[in-house]
Amino acid sequence: MRREAPRHPLDYLPIAFPGLMLVVFFVVPFGTMIAVSFFRRDPAGFYAPDFVFDNYARFLSLFFANVLGFSLFLAMTVAIVSVALALPFTHMLARLPRKAQVVWLVALLSVLSLSEVIIGFAWSTLLSRTAGITNLFVWLGIMEQAQALTPSFGAVLTGMVYQAFPYTVLVLYPAIVRLDPTLTEAARTLGASPLKAFFTVVVPALRNTLVATVVMVFIFALGSYLLPQLLGRPQHWTLSVLITDQAIYQSNMPFAAAMAVFLVLVTLGLVAMTVLIGRKGEA
Amino acid sequence: MDSIFRKLFFGAIGLFLALPILVVAGVSVNQKQSLTFPPQGFSLGWYGEIFANPEWRNALFASLTLALTSAAVAVAIALPLAWFLWRRIAPWANFFQLLGIAPFTLPPVITALGLLTFWATAGFYGQPWTAAVSHGIFFVTLPLVTLSLGFSSIDRSLVEAAATMGADDRTIFRTVILPLILPYIVSGYAFAFVLSLNEYIVAYMTVGFTMETLPIKIFNALRYGYTPTMASVTILFVATAAVVFGLIARFGDLPKLLGAMAGDDK
Numbered sequence: 339m340r341r342e343a344p345r346h347p348l349d350y351l352p353i354a355f356p357g358l359m360l361v362v363f364f365v366v367p368f369g370t371m372i373a374v375s376f377f378r379r380d381p382a383g384f385y386a387p388d389f390v391f392d393n394y395a396r397f398l399s400l401f402f403a404n405v406l407g408f409s410l411f412l413a414m415t416v417a418i419v420s421v422a423l424a425l426p427f428t429h430m431l432a433r434l435p436r437k438a439q440v441v442w443l444v445a446l447l448s449v450l451s452l453s454e455v456i457i458g459f460a461w462s463t464l465l466s467r468t469a470g471i472t473n474l475f476v477w478l479g480i481m482e483q484a485q486a487l488t489p490s491f492g493a494v495l496t497g498m499v500y501q502a503f504p505y506t507v508l509v510l511y512p513a514i515v516r517l518d519p520t521l522t523e524a525a526r527t528l529g530a531s532p533l534k535a536f537f538t539v540v541v542p543a544l545r546n547t548l549v550a551t552v553v554m555v556f557i558f559a560l561g562s563y564l565l566p567q568l569l570g571r572p573q574h575w576t577l578s579v580l581i582t583d584q585a586i587y588q589s590n591m592p593f594a595a596a597m598a599v600f601l602v603l604v605t606l607g608l609v610a611m612t613v614l615i616g617r618k619g620e621a
Numbered sequence: 622m623d624s625i626f627r628k629l630f631f632g633a634i635g636l637f638l639a640l641p642i643l644v645v646a647g648v649s650v651n652q653k654q655s656l657t658f659p660p661q662g663f664s665l666g667w668y669g670e671i672f673a674n675p676e677w678r679n680a681l682f683a684s685l686t687l688a689l690t691s692a693a694v695a696v697a698i699a700l701p702l703a704w705f706l707w708r709r710i711a712p713w714a715n716f717f718q719l720l721g722i723a724p725f726t727l728p729p730v731i732t733a734l735g736l737l738t739f740w741a742t743a744g745f746y747g748q749p750w751t752a753a754v755s756h757g758i759f760f761v762t763l764p765l766v767t768l769s770l771g772f773s774s775i776d777r778s779l780v781e782a783a784a785t786m787g788a789d790d791r792t793i794f795r796t797v798i799l800p801l802i803l804p805y806i807v808s809g810y811a812f813a814f815v816l817s818l819n820e821y822i823v824a825y826m827t828v829g830f831t832m833e834t835l836p837i838k839i840f841n842a843l844r845y846g847y848t849p850t851m852a853s854v855t856i857l858f859v860a861t862a863a864v865v866f867g868l869i870a871r872f873g874d875l876p877k878l879l880g881a882m883a884g885d886d887k
Contacts (some may be wrong), residue, residue: 343710353714356702359694360720363758364732367739371731374738427634430627440870443879448862449638453819453836456855459843460641463852469648469657471640500641503634512880561728563822568843578730585734585826591741598734605727 375595385591393596409576410604412566413559416498417552420559423499424506425548429540431507432515443508450504458568461497462488465569493569498562506555513547546615553612557605577601642859649852656847667853677850680838684818687752687834692813694757696764696806703768704794707775718765725762732759733826740827747831755827756817763816764809767878771805808869808878815862 344350378388396402431442463469465487475481487493521543525535541548563578575583577597585594652662671677702721706714724732736755740746775798783793821836829837835854842851869875 341708341710349709352701352708353705353717356698356705356721357717359698359758360717360761363736363739363754364720364724367732367735370738370742371735374742423634426630430630436876440875443875444863444866444870445635445638447866448859451815451819451862451866452858453821453839455821455836455840455843456819456858457641459839459851459855460645462843463648463656464641464644466656468655469644471644473659500637503638508879515876515880557726557728561730563730564840578728581730581734582822582826585737586829591734591738594734595738598731601728602731 371595372599374592375599377592377595379590379592393593394600396593396596397600405575405577405580408574409560409578412494412498412574412576413556413562415495416502416559416562417555419495419499420502420506420555421510421548421552424503424510425541425544426536428507428510428514429536432511432517433519443511446504446507449500450508452501454501454562454564455568457497457501458565461493461500461565462568465493465496488569489571489574491570491574494566494574497565497569498559501562501565502555502559505558506551509551509554510544510547513544517543549615550612553608557608560601560605642856645852645855649849649856651849654848656849656852667849668857670848670850671854671857674850676833677835677838677854680833680835681854683749683832684835687749687756687824688814688817690753691756691760691817692764692810694753695761695813696810698757698761699764699768699809700806703765703772704798706769707772708790718769721761721765724759729759729822733823736823737826747828749828749832752824752828752832752834755823756813756820759820759823760813760816763812764806767805767809767812768802770878771802775801804873808873811865811869815865818861819858 374385375393376389376391377385378390378392380386397406431439434442464471467484467486470484470487472481472484472487476484517540521539522535525539526532530538560576561578562576563582566574566576566579578601581594581597581601584590584597647660648656649667650663650665651657651660651667652664655661671681699721702714702717705711706718736751736758737746740748740751740755745751779801780793780797783797788796819836821834821840824832824834825837825840833841835858839851839854842848866875869878
């Protein structure tokens, strides 16, 4: 059946329900959040309607600049580490026999679907003094005494890379599977070492994909809200943690909303930048 | 690349992915109520605790109900939308596709906060059904992506043949499209189910004060009193995800579902 434009009013019926649901429960809540970001805080309830810029003005503080700077730095570090690990991994994965690929994909999906609560709990256990990996080092005689490796920046970074790695592989996977294997073969035939072929053929061929992946993982990492709390100290808190904290524990929904709107703008700005870079690369 | 290097690299990544889960599995079989590793003694009592302890049992029940209903909501939204986008030429409808993908692409805290302000303003804050709707919207991306993929793989000449023989849209959908699209509906539902089971922030912001799902329960236990039950629940979750995705892989084409072209590497 060819695709045709809807003619009869009844033809629109199938999209009525999804459209309505998405508008009522996504667009309207989004609008509500933007509206609330201009409201006043009401200590007795959630908020009081108003039109003030106070919530945005609070951004102009050193504390906020620090949190924002740290969030961006952390997310970028996670993105770069994840892509650096996932690129060679996915490249090798795509060349495995099909059955082995499926086993790895199931494992990656299982880890990816894990709750941040669970990842945080698992890593805090692994890095703890009583149940942690240092006990293994003591047993092996590498270390004198078991010690706690969390909370620390390293713990936050490790936990977030753990969370982002499967995501990165799954984002890279389609592009790498479609990459023409004869490219690498040609380079190898001409005498390039496997490593040289990887860096001079595979990496440049995937340049746009890699930039897009870094941005996607960056946004993914920007959304991490529990790991910095569970594995880090307060100075490792990110914008996402701060938003949750303000909304739930400080009951300051207008300020939380203003920060969330800001986070959306940062995210959209990055997406737009990537699209532009992608277009330039194609031209 | 060298096969030894490859094996080492795969081994290291595998260890990195498995290590936290192995330690948690060890903790979950402790005999006493302590989070120690290697475990002291061996007991499966903490797995029984998930069902025996009313608090954990209620949380499990709440999580399962939420995941089952919200995945159904997600599919109910995604199926007609994906069908419409496939059947009709309507460029404006792409806007709704974008809306369906946005909640999953933005940092989750944004969707969560948007829904929190919305339910609070509408006066339904804390009602259990709001969590099902919220998760349904939040995870609509997953069935939408699998279904779009499914529709694009349907051979249009099959549908054309049915239409030529006089079948109307409804008959075609029931007799031709539905059987072809069913695996994609199932996998979309399964993806949404597993992710909803594990989701924390949206559930917490919408119903966190009235209802405890398992992730919320684990988080509260992390702050107010460790118990090895947390570890056994974690292993239960990992096992559930592995079984669900394993089944999808067994009965479907997982590499294709994840965006690789079918038959590429057979």
